[in-house]
Amino acid sequence: MFKQIERLKYTLYAVTDRTWACQNMTLERQVEEAIMGGATLVQLREKHLSTADFIEAALSIKRVTDSYNIPLIINDNVTVAKAVNAAGVHIGQSDTTLNEARRELGNSVIIGVSVNTVAEAIEAELGGANYLGVGAIFETQSKMQVENVSKLTLKQIAKAVSIPVVAIGGINFENVDELSDTGIAGISVISAIFGADDIKNATTKLLSRVKSALGLITTHPKSVLTIAGSDCSGGAGIQADLKTIEAHGLYGMSVITALTAQNTLGVNAVHETPPAFVLKQMDAIFSDIVPEAIKIGMVANPEIIDAIANRLSDYRSNGTSVPVILDPVMVATSGSKLLSDDALDVLKSKLLRFATIITPNIPEAEILSGIKISSKADMISAAMEIERFYHGHILIKGGHLLKGSDDLLYYKGMALWFNQRRLSNENTHGTGCTLSTAIACAISQKMSIPDAVGQAKAYVTGAL
Template structure:
């Protein structure tokens, strides 16, 4: 079995963050491990508080994993402050790294800032150049490139600009466009567009975390980036299709729909 590590924040409601990452790892056939960077108080209605984990504790978590267990792929999600980004980059550079997927989590669906403004530059400077794949959604890409993105052509332009930051591949996710949700994958030379009909549902909590983790799982299993993204896109589409109501707000995607179906558990 392959082993995947997520470095991200905890979601107390279980739909996003570390919890979604571990579910996506399991659903895609790899063993999940975690380094927690922050603890959030959140539910389906929003994020209400964040407490960052100390830099030394983040470093010790990473070291504890790498000094004992083979890591076949890494996913980095919520890294909310400058000190967190610096210690992750410093600690990871001590090791020979496997494929690394960065999901640049900046703002929650409810509008809570999950990445301090002063940390945005550090993310670009220290972590993005280490990435095999960068997976921003449109609002995140807009922050990173500094202009509005509202067409497929501008998504491609943004992918080109983001690629110059040093990552090997860029996947600009199109879920925020008004038309069908088209994602753009760019390898520095060629574009590959993944077209999927928009799904009309409000239960999309954890979508970005889940997709990036599924990609990391597929890379750990030896897939090439394009294949890893295609397979992960199919997985997240099914998970969104079968997302379910939970609490009073935005429900989660269904990470284990295929397993529940096989077990005869009704939605």
């Protein structure tokens, strides 16, 4: 089975052409603008460069596409595709044969083939092509000698094969709606993107139009990502978080930072996830379904914390900023320690700055602030101390107070109390995880921080 890009990733296939190069913008910058605007795939097309120069150009463009996790396809040159380890190559009917390309590049590389008839399409699929480019559909300056393919033929090709079909040639914002009933996976364009004065804006508008034309705009529930440890007993951690997200009618996703052997009596063992695999999980999610909110729970060692912080920084640099609800899990309800001593400094110096709100319980607030808490006045003092190094909202949970169970929401010198009578219920395993996740659910729906906390507390109280 040859490697495939998911069908949706062909939606807006940007093909470069130096004919449209701007004098005040490098090709690399043009490609980056297109990606930032929403291009889902990039093809480097160089008809007049030597192989050496083509390789140099491809390496430069690939640095851009790799930084955004966008596949790079090389046009008509298997040698260059192999030299730069591109995601794939696109070949025409008169170029290198499909069999030659596959033999040279191997089964893991994407190969697209240009076709104009149903017979060519079927032959290409049987030969192992991963997708097909069909066109030109409309008149185009980039393919002056190519006979146009009718929309009927395009539809017949899409119906005849099981691999994605991409329409090529003369497609733009004005005529893309004409392809709405053809069954294609996406469109491939040059001038509609790179001929625009504002490449990013033009790409964004075209992507929206393409999705509408191809019926790719669907209504999905908002999504919440939990980054936390697994609790085999199901009462806390990832399991509690996903149950909470589902109960709020939202779509839950997870990145597992550790496997724990625990129950309501205590934590017996912890197996930490390698930081590199934590990042693999995060990238898999953010390259496909960007969440509306992130809850972070158990992050047991400094390496994992550092990795998560660096990746959040990368996402923000690329324009993806998601509210983060950080539950600084240091001690389990049973009293078991879940955060190593050397991880605390990294948590405070690197991860806290990404949080919209943090939700420590009293023992955790004591660790963060260095202040012993035995009263509501102490809670305020601890919040003021935490505010010295963290500038978001601070929710200190009062469940460990001897009198009452009031929670404090503190932000920029303002204190808001959520008064709560102590409930007579010994089944409190996982309540902290549930509360922070419920806050994330509310924030994902654009609720204010105080309202989100209030709704989340009502949810947990009802559950207890």
